Amino acid sequence: MRVNETRKRNVEKTFERCIEAHVRDASVLDIGCVAHDSDKRHDEPWLHELVVRTADDAVGVDILEDELEALDDAGYDVAHGDAQALALEETFDVIVIGELIEHLVDFDGLLRSIDDHLAESGRLVITTPNATAVHWTALRLLDQEFVNTDHTCWFDATTLTQLLERYGFEPTEITYVGDCRLTLEDPLQAGGWLCERLLPDRVGKSTLAVVATRSGE
Structure with a gap:
């Protein structure tokens, strides 16, 4: 059964609330915990810190060994591993892929790794840039960088749902999250802020968050 897209404007207005609601008091595996650079831990919001302070137990995994060493020195429970071929020999209540x-590039490896490490009644939480957001179109029209050069693809709610369903996962919640701020110093941020409030969420907000469980659970 396909889930309807929901707004939840008064419940999950921010990225922080979206994540915290799903990892609270759970054992959590955060795949891709570094977020490019270990110095991100000094920024707000840093996804892995949100997970650590809200979950009952949290393990971070990433492929960047030097950055993991810095996080380990800072006291975080982290392990080296490729998201597309994990072998941690334990399972978790929640897996976060932010x-x-x-x-x-290897979605088959990723989804099989998730299946191997997700507890029987566990939840998967994925966030990714929302391909249908007008924010990205505006950046492109203004000849601004609108895509990270490390990205290989875009997802919207339909394509991500299709991928998950092919591997036996069923989306239970689809949420759109915005993080633009109203400021006179950055017209693009201000324009994004207006879009988030005036347009339907699927085109107004720049981040897509999908929660899924195994089909039939």
């Missing part, structure tokens, strides 16, 4: 899937 702003990572658009960097990958």
Whole structure:
């Protein structure tokens, strides 16, 4: 059964609330925890810190060994591994894949790794840039960088749902998250802020968040 896209404007207005609601008091595997650079831990919001402070137990995994060493020195529980071929020999209540899937090429390996490490009644939480957001179109029209050069693909709710269903996962919640701010110093941010409030979420907000479980659960 396909899930209807939901707005939840008064419940999950921010990225932080979206993540915290799904990892609270759970054992969590955060795949791609570094988020490019270990110095991101000093920024707000840093996804892995949100997970660590909200979950009952959290393990971070990434392929960037030097950055993992810095996180380990800072006291985080982290392990080296490729999201497309994980072998941690344990399972988790929740697996978080934040702003990572658009960097990958082996979705078969990724989804099989998820299946191997997700507890029987566990939840998968994926966030990724929302391909249908007008924010990205505006950047392109203004000749601004509108896509990270490390990205291999775009997803919207339909394509990500299709991928998950082919591997036995069923989306239970689709949410759009915006993080633009109203400021006179950055017209693009201000324009994004207006879009988030005036347009339907599927085109107004720049981040797509999908929660899924195994089909039939």
